[in-house]
Amino acid sequence: MTPTPITRRGFIGTAAAAAVLPILAACGSSKSSGSASGGGAPSGVIKFWDMPWGVQSYSDASKKITDTYVPTGQHLKASWQGIQWNNFYQTFASAIASKTGPAVSTGGGFQAYQFADQGAIAMADNVVATMKTNGMYDDLLPGVLDGFKTKDGYVALPWQTDMRVLWYRKSVFDKAGVAVPTDWPSMLAAGKALKKIGVIGFCTGSGAGNFLANHWAVSMLINNGGGVWTPEGQVDVVTDRNLEAVEFMLELVSAGVIDPGAVGFTTDNMDSQWKGSKTGYGLYGAYLPQRLSDTSGDILVAGPLTGPHGDKTTLQFVNNIMMYKNTPDQASSEAFVLYYLQQLKTYWQQALVGGLPVFKSITQLPEFTKDANAVKIVAEYSPIAKTFAARGTASTANTAVLDGGQALNKFAQSILTGKTDAKTILNDFATGLKSSVK
């Protein structure tokens, strides 16, 4: 029996279809996922989409806050929907494009700017105005709202901050007999001293899914009075201050203060370094001891560094809650957002989130003040923290391109591999960024 011959035309068609499908599934078929995500919600309800900002109990609490919302007057009720971080941008984008998206959501740090740029965001000016009358505005920590003000209004409202904080392991510093760094020269000196006792002098990483080296690189630029943008929001990377900062970072690499394998470190790898006392110092988010389940009290917040020209700052991401134009009733969206912001203290009372509060009143809660590290971060870091938008204040859609884009990742990895000079690294960064931003 002879096999059934395959015709050439038939085969080509099949091969083409097989080739096209997976590619387009990755790049062109996002509508379907959005439809699925957005379907099912009844009309006349404010759809609130929330991200998993903590463990499952966070989502449970968020849902409970939403479900127990009792609107006043003509305002609509709200429904809660959890959205996973995986491919969240595609989920939101496809839902918005198909008019099945939320009326209110949390999301990526710069998501509001992106969707505002595409005409999908409802400005929050009315909410801010109400906050000014009920005392909530004055209760905000410094700098957490300013970044959301654009020429069209407030694109979103802050609800927690993700601060980049310098941590140190006290026992390691004691063993090395060196003081905790306060500026760049002492950081280099401490790193060398730690290296002598076989400990990594500065822990960072840029492996799969790890953006801490990206954050560190930018924080060092702004710690030297530099940054990625002009105050007007244009790309401005190749500057003397940035050059000086990159040269210092390269010096840390060449001196062996940073692990030569750091470019491939995931957050799990970094956690292992911290847990095993193989590092003594590094940049991480708030609540590092809790993340590592370390109750020894040996991991402490170090003070922010002073740059060579006296600049003292760190990087923060202000996580926010945003409203969309696709809502059954804008006034109801605003009423729900106001209500939600008033319930935030629950998250810190129950220790459900990994970020810091944006309201002073929450930082004064006993559940918060019992953590000396958190108190120190609010006292020393919050007043000086800047966002990716530095040297400007307000972020734009371009800030989102910087945040997760290829240019910044390559920039940080080029520093950590230490095989290129500072000027070339900055020029490549500028070229890559300019090709991506509008």
Place this chain on the structure above:
Amino acid sequence: MTTVTGGLARARRGVSPGGHGARRRPSTLKSQTRRTYLGMLIPSVVLLVLINGYPLVYAAVQATHNGSLIQAGDFVGLDNFTTVLTSAAFWRAARFTLIFTLVGVFGSWAIGLALALLLRTNIPGRGLFKVLLLLPWVVPIVVSSTAWNWLVATADSPVPRLFEALGFARPLFLADPVLAGVLVCVFKVWISFPFMMMMAAGALASVDDTLYEAASIDGASRSQQFVQITLPLIARPTYISWILMTVFCVNDFPTIYLLTTGGPVDATTSLVVFAYRTVFQDFQTGPGVAVAFLMTVTLVFVSVTLYRQIRRAHVE
């Protein structure tokens, strides 16, 4: 030697020394049967067109516009393709994709075929080995990539320690661009060889053992039998497995993304990773989809080329 080779060729074709038997006449279907077949095919064809057609057209629109995932934007013709083709990053990704695909296809095929041949012999525990060898293919890639990361991530990981024990310096596989490329390719071979082994085992099972007996009687050595009988007789399924693995490799996103995210410094960025990052991290939908289209064209070209080999592989 000529006699042996000629005998092997005849045996391969199933031709007796006396010559060809009667050729089969091509079967013909009655027109009614053809219509029935056509009618049964139509629902599937319509579904296939709908499933493939819409994303294809939508992607074509995106590739020729300067919009986002939400807005189509303005028509820009072939500007996105020009942007991509003049980008150094695209050609770096294309180069790595080529290396990754070549190593992935032929590395996994060579190992898979060797193991399939080995498992044809009567080694003890053959069934157990078959199951164990399938594990890399069966285990979810998220799990295996995490395991590999643990094996190589830091200087204190097991593999670098092993290298040190063997007298070498501890390599940093994820930190060095060249070693990261090697690691990703080896990982791809590791997760792919079971598939090739199954394909090869299936092909080898169809080879009649009497051919080898006849060849042995004619004085053919093991290597002659492999080259003159085994390889030609499994050529058709081999080419099919190459086509499939080529498609798998070119479109392989998780292997690279989970292990290196395309780094360090873009050293392991393949075209599909590049397309993904361009669309979803740099938010440049048009150029990203243009990359996907160029990949498609390349894949069709490669598939057609290999398909021609399949036709040539027919036993005459």
